[in-house]
Amino acid sequence: MTDTPARLLNLLSLLQIPREWPGSELADRLEVSPRTIRRDIERLRDLGYPVEATRGAIGGYRLVAGAAMPPLLLDDEEAVAIAVGLRAAAGNAVEGIEEASVRALAKLVQVLPARLRHRVGSLSAATVQLPMGGGPRIDPEILTLLATATAGHERLRFAYRAADGSDTRRLVEPHRLVAAGRRWYLVAYDNDRDDWRIFRVDRLSEPVATGSRAAPRELPAEDAAAFVAAKFANRFPGHQAVVTLHAPADRLPPYLGELEPIDDASCRLRTRADSLEWLAVRLATLGCEFEVHEPPQLADTLRALAGRLTRAAGG
Structure with missing residues (x-):
């Protein structure tokens, strides 16, 4: 193999398989000399790939973790598997990785060859996932x-389609996607209304990128999540509660609210x-x-709940 970029x-691609690669085996695979392999390893290191070398009878080369993740090289099967997995994660709104899954899926789909896009689409069309919890399904x-x-x-x-059922056409400048439970919201600047708006993605259809x-x-x-939370708080004031919890703040889920030790x-x-x-x-x-501590109605609700649970348990 005489083409240096292709050989690199x-x-x-071989080094990204997690194993120790003897220099002689790499040379045989790429049909070059061990000396060429040593030079190519140095070129990869110069490009920022952390390749570790070990000596001895079972020594060789291994790609190890570095300060930053280098670009990955995927074969067809790996690319399809990752795309399908990211679609599943985006559709099920797994806590903490929803938006990251969508961003990663967008990057991957952008560079997938047409034949692989077709395979990903066929797998998605032929697969039905069991919904976990309520909420509308969103097309990945x-x-x-x-x-x-x-x-x-x-x-x-x-x-x-708005909450009152009215249908409109919108031209917007998208700012950020926000995942809230099993719902997705698009925060965008509405050009026709000259103001910021929040759109539920499950009510959105026929999206077209204008170029x-x-x-x-x-x-x-402060950020898109705070913007959505503030809008909802103003629209649905709800009940404000203050409670003392006898547990360390760092052992409680942060989604409960503001936790002060x-x-x-x-x-x-x-x-x-x-x-x-x-x-x-x-x-x-x-x-x-x-x-x-407040509101007093919460204490009444807890007493009623405790009574129902006691009766259900036969107490």
């Missing part, structure tokens, strides 16, 4: 298009909920003792 890519194709347009600051057109790019705008909030064994929780019944159940399942 093939060498890198739409999420991918929205993520790609957002990353490229590209204007979007789409049809949108027209716009300079990024400054969102009137009191000491090593307790903390103060300030949270908000649309339903006192739902908040009572959430507190009861934390697995720790707690006291309610």
Whole structure:
């Protein structure tokens, strides 16, 4: 193999298989001399790939973890497997990786050859996932298009059905996708209304990237998640609650609300909920003792819940 760039890519592909590669085996695979392999290893190191060499009878070369993740080389089967896995993660809204899954899927789909896109599409069309929990199903194709347009600051057109059932056409500058439970929201600047808007992705259809790019705008909030949370808080005030939890703050899930440590064994929780019944159940399942400070209606709800549970248990 005399083409140096092609040989380096093939060498890198072999090294990304997690094993120790003797120099002689690499030389046989690439049909070059061991000396050429040594030079190519140095070239990869110069490019930032951390290749470790070991001496001895079983020594060789291995690609190890470095300060940054180098570009990956995937064969067809690996690329299809990753694309299908990312689609599943995006569709099921796994906590903490939803938006990252969509961003990664958008990058991967952009560079997939046509034959592999067809295979990914066929697998997705032939597969039905068991829904985990409530919430609308979102087409990963739409999420991918929205993520790609957002990353490229590209204007979007789409049809949108509002909560009252009215249908409109929108031209927007997408800013960020926000995953909230099993719902997805697009935060975007609405060009026709000259203002920021939040769109539920499950009510959005026929999205088209216009090819027209716009300079990024400054969102009137700390970030997109804070913007969505503030809008919902104003629209649905709900119930504000203050509770002392007898558990360390760092051992409690952060989605509960604002956790303020009191000491090593307790903390103060300030949270908000649309339903006192739902908040009572959430507190009861934390697995720790707690006291309610406000609102007083929450204590009444907990007493009613405790009575139902006692009766159900035959007490």
